Amino acid sequence: MIYKLSIGYYFEGFMPINIATIKALKSCKKVKIHPNAYKVFEFVNSLDFSFCGAIKQDLVNKKLLTVGLVLHAKKVGDELLIYSGFESILFDINTINLTECTVILDDDISDSEIELQAWIGVFTNCFLRSISSKNLNVLHTKVNELVDSKIAKQIFNRTHLSQNYLAQMAGKSKDAIAKQKSRQNKPPQDKSITIFEQLKESINEQ
Secondary structure, eight states, rough: OOEEEEOOOSSSSSSEEEEEEEEHHHHHOOEEEEEGGHHHHHHHOOBBBBBTTOOOOOSSHHHHHHOOOEEEEEETTTEEEEESSTSSSOOOOOOOOGGEEEHHHHHTTTHHHHHHHHHHHIIIIITTBBBBBGGGGHHHHHEEEEOOHHHHHHHHSSSSSOOHHHHHHHHOOOHHHHHHHHHHSOOOOOOOHHHHHHHHHHHHHH
């Protein structure tokens, strides 16, 4: 049985969504990341967060907090293919208990919409909040490599994320990102700098 609600969707207009019942979730034999969202999943796992690891998860009621985890997925046969919600710190593909969180199903969603929703979830819950500014050079490179120009146009209002635009978003100078890229592109032998020099460079980027 699936409960049907009619609420606003990420895309233009409105369409019904389905919240999976416990019975429907228990019928899923496998839980995977949807193929069209997998590169987004890998992108999230490669990000460096300012707040990552600051709170010990075993000291909070993780089971209770997981109730607030909302996953978007597509059910194909006995497989549940997740395409959004995996950006949460509480999500672990190896240990997730579907009956403890809310799963929104849309079996009619297209592959292109799945990729867009995956990126929307990431930029909403990660990109605009707590990504570390120490590796903006890596972030800049990955976004331009992984985000399709049509999706970038919808999210950033431009087809390409420039260094200048990312600097404005992060509240940093364009030179700070350029310096990070310069260090990134240096040969290994040129990266042996003293702790004092590292501290000096870090201060200059503020």
